[in-house]
Amino acid sequence: MHDIGKHIRQQRLRQNMTQDDLAQRIHATRQTVSNYETGRSQPDLDTLHLLAQALDCDIQILLYGQARPAPDPREMRRLRIGLCLLGGVLAAELIAGLVWTPVDIDRYRVSPLALPLLYLLRYARTVLLGWCAVGCLRALRLLRPRPCKWLRIALLCLSALWPLYLALSFLTARLSVSWLAALTRLFLRIHLWPGYFVWSAAFFALGAALCFTEKS
Secondary structure (H helix, E strand, O other): OOOHHHHHHHHHHHOOOOHHHHHHHOOOOHHHHHHHHHOOOOOOHHHHHHHHHHHOOOHHHHHHOOOOOOOOHHHHHHHHHHHHHHHHHHHHHHHHHHHOOHHHHHOOOOOOOHHHHHHHHHHHHHHHHHHHHHHHHHHOOOOOOOOOHHHHHHHHHHHOHHHHHHHHHHHHHHOOOHHHHHHHHHHHHHHHOOOHHHHHHHHHHHHHHHHHOOOO
């Protein structure tokens, strides 16, 4: 209750009111409102009721402050799913690291199918990290989602490019078709051109955007 002045100021600013505006509504002077907000004086119970009516809030808010919103159960469930998927991807990366060393991967000493699979796991991890980062903000109600159907469709199409590369690599390894091999090499060149960190940042932003545009 010793923060009543701070709570009064917060609610006044929330209503876009000046001290003069509030003073007129409670039939007091601007100096009186200033004294309340700075803690030089405390309003009595009747004045608190007037302040609550003028600020369009509950008197408990003036006494104890705005209660922190509880986490949304639906958002928490979505976040748990994202964390579970992230844990699964990290486990798969750990197993892959035991099978193939970083030197083998850098020098392409792995099978044509294993290399895009490793990249898929790596970028799936960054997508899920972006998803979970925004999911935490949504669960704590610090961020409101903005559903956008067409943007979400475009993002999902973009996220399907790397699984497509994986499928092309699988078909190239199984079938001797020149145009499939050329398309697979094109995907690999596209990946190598901007670099790993650029792609990681892009996929992190992709996961964050997908979570941000998903409906509650």
